[in-house]
Every structure is written in structure tokens, then in C-alpha cells.
Amino acid sequence: MKESEGIYRLGRFIKRLVIGGVVITVGLMVFGYAVFMRHVDARGAWQAAARELNGGMLQYGERVEVFAKAFKRRPTDYYRASNGLLVATNERLIFIGISPSDKLRSEDAPPRILQYEFPNDTLLTLKKRRLYMLTAKGVRIGHGPATVQDFAASPGDEESLVKLTDHVNRRLDALRVEAIRETRIRSGITALINQPIRYVVRRGDAISSIATRFDTTPENIRAWNNIVGDRVRIGDTLIVKAEGPRP
Numbered sequence: 444m445k446e447s448e449g450i451y452r453l454g455r456f457i458k459r460l461v462i463g464g465v466v467i468t469v470g471l472m473v474f475g476y477a478v479f480m481r482h483v484d485a486r487g488a489w490q491a492a493a494r495e496l497n498g499g500m501l502q503y504g505e506r507v508e509v510f511a512k513a514f515k516r517r518p519t520d521y522y523r524a525s526n527g528l529l530v531a532t533n534e535r536l537i538f539i540g541i542s543p544s545d546k547l548r549s550e551d552a553p554p555r556i557l558q559y560e561f562p563n564d565t566l567l568t569l570k571k572r573r574l575y576m577l578t579a580k581g582v583r584i585g586h587g588p589a590t591v592q593d594f595a596a597s598p599g600d601e602e603s604l605v606k607l608t609d610h611v612n613r614r615l616d617a618l619r620v621e622a623i624r625e626t627r628i629r630s631g632i633t634a635l636i637n638q639p640i641r642y643v644v645r646r647g648d649a650i651s652s653i654a655t656r657f658d659t660t661p662e663n664i665r666a667w668n669n670i671v672g673d674r675v676r677i678g679d680t681l682i683v684k685a686e687g688p689r690p
Contacts, residue, residue: 485514485597488526488541491554495539496530505534509610511603513594515540515557516575525557529582529594529604531611536561536569536584538594561586565619569608582608639667640684644675657683 489512496507509531514524520543527540540557561567566587574581574595581595582604596604642653650661650673664670667682675681 485512485524485526488554489528491541491556492528492539495556495558496528496537500537500539501532502534505532507532509603509607511607512597512600513538513540513581513604514597515592515594517542522575526597527557529607531607533563535563536567536611538592559584559592561590563611563614563618565615565622567611567615569611569615571605571608580604637687639682639686641680642683644677644679644681646677648675648677649673650675653681653683659683 501507507530511529512526513529514526515538516522516524523543525540525542527538530537530539538557538559542555542557544555561584568583568585570583570585572581572583573579574583574593579595580601581593583591583593585591594604640657642657644653650664650670653675654661654664661673663685664681664683667685
């Protein structure tokens with residue numbers, strides 16, 4: 444009886460401890476969200492992102508094709524929005540945003556730039572979806588299984604994000620079709636190269652001279668053609684390179 448009562452008290456203590464920990468954690472998050480974090484002005488963030496983009500971020504030959512005003516919510520920012528621009532260029536997909544700062548920082552402190560980059564290749568994926576508890580239209584961008592990021596359209600700019608997503612997906616579809624075509628061409632060329640090479644015996648030829656001409660040995664030519672001895676006849680077709688990968 445005493446043992447059961449002790450287990451009950453221990454369970455009740457653990458339960459209270461867990462509930463208390465959850466309450467403290469939520470309280471700290473609410474306190475930090477309300478006291479320390481500043482909101483980022485969306486219009487100012489778009490302008491700052493444009494300055495970053497035009498201030499030397501683009502590489503030589505890189506050009507902007509389409510962009511959309513977007514935002515991202517991160518747990519490290521208490522899920523406050525980092526507003527910025529999602530930009531599709533001819534070489535990559537870039538998000539440039541301004542991360543919310545805390546109220547302990549000076550008003551004159553430079554903004555914290557939030558940047559994500561995704562190269563344009565067949566590993567890139569864009570999927571439209573509702574984000575942040577279904578409150579915003581957005582896109583989930585992935586580059587392989589390890590790199591996945593969500594970006595939501597700024598209010599009133601949903602169509603721009605849809606346009607950007609469709610634009611990039613059309614280009615990715617074309618890249619994948621081209622990759623399949625190149626793979627088939629390479630496979631065909633490899634199969635052609637790996638076919639056996641044949642030679643028609645002419646007057647004056649011998650197995651040894653034919654082997655020297657095709658950089659092989661008389662023994663190989665005999666084995667490939669089921670020849671016993673050294674006699675060959677004019678007009679015979681001999682395999683001088685067996686089927687298989689070429690060095």
C-alpha cells in the first residue's frame with residue numbers, strides 16, 4: 444500500500460514538473476516575442492533587399508527573370524516575419540530578407556540580412572502550398588532531401604509568387620527533359636563504341652600483323668574468332684576488338 448502511494452506521489456510530481464516546464468517555456472517565448480523583438484517594415488525590407496540584390500550580389504552574366512515579395516517565419520525570430528524578395532535568375536533562386544531585430548539593438552544598427560540560395564539544376568523542387576497554419580499562400584523549395592525552406596507570399600502579391608513558381612517549374616521541366624535526352628544519347632554512343640570491331644582480311648595479312656595493327660595479340664584474335672593455327676583467308680571477317688568497354 445505504501446509502495447503504491449509512493450509511486451502515485453512520484454507520478455504526480457513528474458506531471459507537475461512537466462507542466463511547469465511547459466508553462467515557463469511558453470512564458471519565456473511570449474515575453475521575448477513581446478519585449479525583445481521588433482517587427483520589420485515590409486516596404487523597407489523590400490527596398491533593402493533590392494539594394495542588396497543590385498549592389499553586387501548578382502554574378503557576371505546573371506540576370507533577374509522574375510521576382511515576388513515574400514516573407515519567412517523562423518523559430519529563432521519568435522516566428523516573426525522576415526520580409527524580403529524571392530528572386531529567380533537564370534542561374535539560381537535567391538531569397539533576400541531582413542530579419543527582425545531585438546529592441547536592445549540600436550535603431551541605427553544595420554539590418555540583419557537573411558539570405559537563401561538554391562542552384563538551378565534537376566535537384567531543385569518548388570511546390571505550392573498553404574503555410575504557417577494555412578494562413579498564407581506560399582511555396583516549399585527543396586534542393587535534395589536535406590535542404591527544404593518555406594516562403595510565403597506577402598499579402599497582395601500572391602499572383603507574383605504563383606508566376607515565379609510556374610516560371611521556375613517550366614524551366615526545371617525543360618532541364619529534366621534535356622537531362623533524359625542527354626542520358627539516352629550517351630547510352631547510345633556508349634553502346635555503339637562498345638560494339639565489337641571487325642576487319643576484312645586482305646592480301647598479305649597475317650594474324651600477327653593484324654594483331655599489331657589493332658593493338659592486340661594473336662592469341663586474342665584466335666580466341667575471338669575460334670581460329671586454330673595461323674591461317675586466315677582473304678575476305679574473312681575477323682573480330683579484332685571484342686565487345687565491351689573501351690579504355
